[in-house]
Amino acid sequence: MARMSSASLHHPGFAELTRVSARIGCLSFGGPAGQIALMHRELVDERRWIEEEEFLQALNLCHLLPGPEAQQLATWIGWKLHGWKGGAVAGMLFVIPGALVMLALSILYGMAADLDWxxxxxxxxxxxxxxxxxxxxxxxxxxxxxxxxxxxxxxxxxxxxxxxxxxxxxxxxxxxxxxxxxxxxxxxxxALHPAPASARVSAxxxxxxxxxxxxxxxxxxxxxxxxxxxxxxxxxxxxxxxxxxxxxxxxxxxxxxxxxxxxxxxxxxxxxxxxxxxxxxxxxxxxxxxxxxxxxxxxxxxxxxxxxxxxxxxxxxxxxxxxxxxxxxxxxxxxxxxxxxxxxxxxxxxxxxxxxxxxxxxxxxxxxxxxxxxxxxxxxxxxxxxxxxxxxxxxxxxxxxxxxxxxxxxxxxxxxxxxxxxxxxxxxxxxxxxxxxxxxx
Incomplete structure (x- = not known):
C-alpha cells in the first residue's frame, strides 16, 4: 500500500473525532482482527487521519502492552490527534457501547438463569x-x-x-x-527482524x-x-x-x-x-x-x-x-x-x-x-x-x-x-x- 504524505492528512476537529469514535465503538464486532481492520479502513484509508506507517508502529506498541490491543490502538489514535482529551474519548467510546450491551445481557442472565428455556x-x-x-x-x-x-x-x-x-x-x-x-x-x-535503519528515535x-x-x-x-x-x-x-x-x-x-x-x-x-x-x-x-x-x-x-x-x-x-x-x-x-x-x-x-x-x-x-x-x-x-x-x-x-x-x-x-x-x-x-x-x- 502506498504511503500517504503528511500534507495529504486531514486533522479532524474534536467533535468529528468523537462522532467517528462512537461509530467505530458501535460497529466493532469480530474480535481484535476485525476491529483493527475497521479502524484502518475508517481512519487510514478513508478519512486519512493517520499515516499507514504510524498506524502499524502504534499497533506494534499496543501488542507490547498488557490489555486489549484494539482498544489501546483507538486510544493512541485519539491521543495522536487531540492529546489526552482525544485519547480518553476515543478509548472510552470504543468500550462504552459494548459495555452497555454486556451489562443488559448480564442483568437478563442473572434474572433468567434458572428458567428451562x-x-x-x-x-x-x-x-x-x-x-x-x-x-x-x-x-x-x-x-x-x-x-x-x-x-x-x-x-x-x-x-x-x-x-x-x-x-x-x-x-x-x-x-x-x-x-x-x-x-x-x-x-x-x-523469527525477529531488525528495526529499519531509518527509524526515528525521539527524545x-x-x-x-x-x-x-x-x-x-x-x-x-x-x-x-x-x-x-x-x-x-x-x-x-x-x-x-x-x-x-x-x-x-x-x-x-x-x-x-x-x-x-x-x-x-x-x-x-x-x-x-x-x-x-x-x-x-x-x-x-x-x-x-x-x-x-x-x-x-x-x-x-x-x-x-x-x-x-x-x-x-x-x-x-x-x-x-x-x-x-x-x-x-x-x-x-x-x-x-x-x-x-x-x-x-x-x-x-x-x-x-x-x-x-x-x-x-x-x-x-x-x-x-x-x-x-x-x-x-x-x-x-x-x-x-x-x-x-x-x-x-x-x-x-x-x-x-x-x-x-x-x-x-x-x-x-x-x-x-x-x-x-x-x-x-x-x-x-x-x-x-x-x-x-x-x-x-
Missing part, C-alpha cells in the same frame, strides 16, 4: 464456544509459531498450565524473560510519562479507595476490584489468554462461577461490540449479584460490573499515555520484541489449555481434580458425558470451519439448536 439457549451457546475457541487457537498458532523455539514455548506453556496447574502470571513472566534473552542474543530463533519524554503515571494511577485506584472507605476490605466488591486490577497487569497475549487465567481463578480458586457459566459469559461477549475481554464485566456482575449486601442484587451487580470495567480498562489508558511518547524507541528494543514474540508463542499453549478446560466443563457434568505427585490434573467422570452439547459442538464446528459462518450467526444457530433439543426432550 434460558438454560437450553445457553447450552447451545456454550457448545458453540468450543468451536470458536478452537478456531482462535488455529488462527493464533498460524500467526505466532514460526520456529522450533516458539513451538517449544507453546508446548511448555500448555504442559505447565494443564498438567501442573501453574499460575498464569508465572507462565507469562517466564515467557517474557526467555524471549528478552533470546531476542537480544539470538533473534533469529524467534526522552520523561515529564509526559511521569505525569501520565501519576494521574492515571490515581484514576485507576479511585473506585477502590471508595470501596475501602464505605464498604471495607471484607466486601465482595473489594475482592472483585483487587482481582481484576491484578488481571489488568498480566493481560498479555489477548483475551483468550486472559480467559484461561480468569477461569482458573474465578472458577477453581474463588468458586465465584461454574465452568459452564464462564462459557456462557464468553458466548455473550462474542455477540457484543468492543473488546472480547468485556467478559470480565459479566463475571463482576454475577459475583456481586450473588452477594449483594447491603444493596439489592441488581444494584450490587451493576456496581460489580462497573467496578470490573473500570479496573480492566483504566490501566489501558495509563499504558498508552505513559508509553506512546516512547514509541520510536520501543520499536528498536530487541529485548521487548523478543519478549512479545515469546509471549505470543506461549499464548498458543495457553489457549489450547483454555479449549481443553472448556471442553471438559461443557461436555461433562462432573470434573474432578486428581493429585499425582507435582501434577494436578482435571479428570472428567465418563458417566457424566452430555451428548446434547457434544452434538451441538459438532454442528458449530461445521458452521465455523466448513461453511465459514460468522460468530454471531453461529451462536444464533446453536442457541436455536439448544432450544430444539430441549423441546424434543
Amino acid at each position: 434460558f438454560a437450553a439457549i445457553f447450552m447451545g451457546i456454550k457448545a458453540a464456544v468450543l468451536a470458536i475457541i478452537v478456531q482462535a487457537l488455529l488462527r493464533i498458532a498460524g500467526r505466532a509459531i514460526k520456529t522450533p523455539v516458539q513451538r517449544g514455548l507453546a508446548i511448555a506453556a500448555f504442559v505447565a498450565l494443564f498438567l501442573f496447574d501453574a499460575p498464569f502470571p508465572l507462565v507469562i513472566l517466564a515467557a517474557l524473560g526467555i524471549g528478552a534473552v533470546v531476542g537480544r542474543s539470538r533473534p533469529q530463533l524467534l 526522552h519524554p520523561w515529564a509526559a510519562t511521569i505525569k501520565a503515571i501519576l494521574v492515571w494511577s490515581a484514576i485507576w485506584a479511585a473506585p477502590m479507595a471508595a470501596v475501602f472507605v464505605f464498604l471495607g476490605r471484607d466486601h465482595v466488591l473489594w475482592d472483585i476490584g483487587v482481582f481484576f486490577s491484578q488481571l489488568a497487569v498480566v493481560t498479555f497475549g489477548g483475551a483468550y489468554a486472559v480467559l484461561s487465567y480468569m477461569a482458573q481463578e474465578a472458577v477453581s480458586s474463588f468458586g465465584w462461577l461454574s465452568g459452564g457459566e464462564m462459557a456462557d459469559g464468553l458466548g455473550l461477549a462474542e455477540t457484543t461490540p468492543g473488546p472480547l475481554i468485556m467478559v470480565t464485566q459479566f463475571v463482576g456482575y454475577l459475583v456481586a449479584f450473588r452477594a449483594p449486601e447491603p444493596f439489592s442484587p441488581i444494584v450490587a451487580g451493576i456496581l460489580g460490573a462497573a467496578l470490573t470495567t473500570w479496573e480492566t480498562f483504566a490501566p489501558c489508558f495509563l499504558w498508552i499515555f505513559a508509553m506512546a511518547p516512547w514509541m520510536d524507541r520501543l520499536q528498536r528494543a530487541p529485548f521487548l520484541k523478543g519478549g512479545l514474540a515469546a509471549v505470543t508463542a506461549a499464548v498458543v499453549g495457553v489457549v489450547a489449555n483454555l479449549a481443553l478446560w472448556f471442553a471438559l466443563h461443557v461436555l461433562f457434568a462432573q470434573v474432578a481434580w486428581i493429585e499425582a505427585g507435582p501434577m494436578r490434573l482435571q479428570f472428567p467422570e465418563p458417566a457424566s458425558f452430555q451428548w446434547q452439547p457434544a452434538l451441538i459442538a459438532v454442528i458449530a464446528a461445521v458452521l465455523v470451519f466448513a461453511l465459514r459462518w460468522s460468530i454471531v450467526r453461529t451462536l444464533a444457530a446453536t442457541a436455536a439448536c439448544g432450544l430444539l433439543l430441549a423441546w424434543l426432550a
Whole structure:
C-alpha cells in the first residue's frame, strides 16, 4: 500500500473525532482482527487521519502492552490527534457501547438463569464456544509459531498450565524473560527482524510519562479507595476490584489468554462461577461490540449479584460490573499515555520484541489449555481434580458425558470451519439448536 504524505492528512476537529469514535465503538464486532481492520479502513484509508506507517508502529506498541490491543490502538489514535482529551474519548467510546450491551445481557442472565428455556439457549451457546475457541487457537498458532523455539514455548506453556496447574502470571513472566534473552542474543530463533535503519528515535519524554503515571494511577485506584472507605476490605466488591486490577497487569497475549487465567481463578480458586457459566459469559461477549475481554464485566456482575449486601442484587451487580470495567480498562489508558511518547524507541528494543514474540508463542499453549478446560466443563457434568505427585490434573467422570452439547459442538464446528459462518450467526444457530433439543426432550 502506498504511503500517504503528511500534507495529504486531514486533522479532524474534536467533535468529528468523537462522532467517528462512537461509530467505530458501535460497529466493532469480530474480535481484535476485525476491529483493527475497521479502524484502518475508517481512519487510514478513508478519512486519512493517520499515516499507514504510524498506524502499524502504534499497533506494534499496543501488542507490547498488557490489555486489549484494539482498544489501546483507538486510544493512541485519539491521543495522536487531540492529546489526552482525544485519547480518553476515543478509548472510552470504543468500550462504552459494548459495555452497555454486556451489562443488559448480564442483568437478563442473572434474572433468567434458572428458567428451562434460558438454560437450553445457553447450552447451545456454550457448545458453540468450543468451536470458536478452537478456531482462535488455529488462527493464533498460524500467526505466532514460526520456529522450533516458539513451538517449544507453546508446548511448555500448555504442559505447565494443564498438567501442573501453574499460575498464569508465572507462565507469562517466564515467557517474557526467555524471549528478552533470546531476542537480544539470538533473534533469529524467534523469527525477529531488525528495526529499519531509518527509524526515528525521539527524545526522552520523561515529564509526559511521569505525569501520565501519576494521574492515571490515581484514576485507576479511585473506585477502590471508595470501596475501602464505605464498604471495607471484607466486601465482595473489594475482592472483585483487587482481582481484576491484578488481571489488568498480566493481560498479555489477548483475551483468550486472559480467559484461561480468569477461569482458573474465578472458577477453581474463588468458586465465584461454574465452568459452564464462564462459557456462557464468553458466548455473550462474542455477540457484543468492543473488546472480547468485556467478559470480565459479566463475571463482576454475577459475583456481586450473588452477594449483594447491603444493596439489592441488581444494584450490587451493576456496581460489580462497573467496578470490573473500570479496573480492566483504566490501566489501558495509563499504558498508552505513559508509553506512546516512547514509541520510536520501543520499536528498536530487541529485548521487548523478543519478549512479545515469546509471549505470543506461549499464548498458543495457553489457549489450547483454555479449549481443553472448556471442553471438559461443557461436555461433562462432573470434573474432578486428581493429585499425582507435582501434577494436578482435571479428570472428567465418563458417566457424566452430555451428548446434547457434544452434538451441538459438532454442528458449530461445521458452521465455523466448513461453511465459514460468522460468530454471531453461529451462536444464533446453536442457541436455536439448544432450544430444539430441549423441546424434543
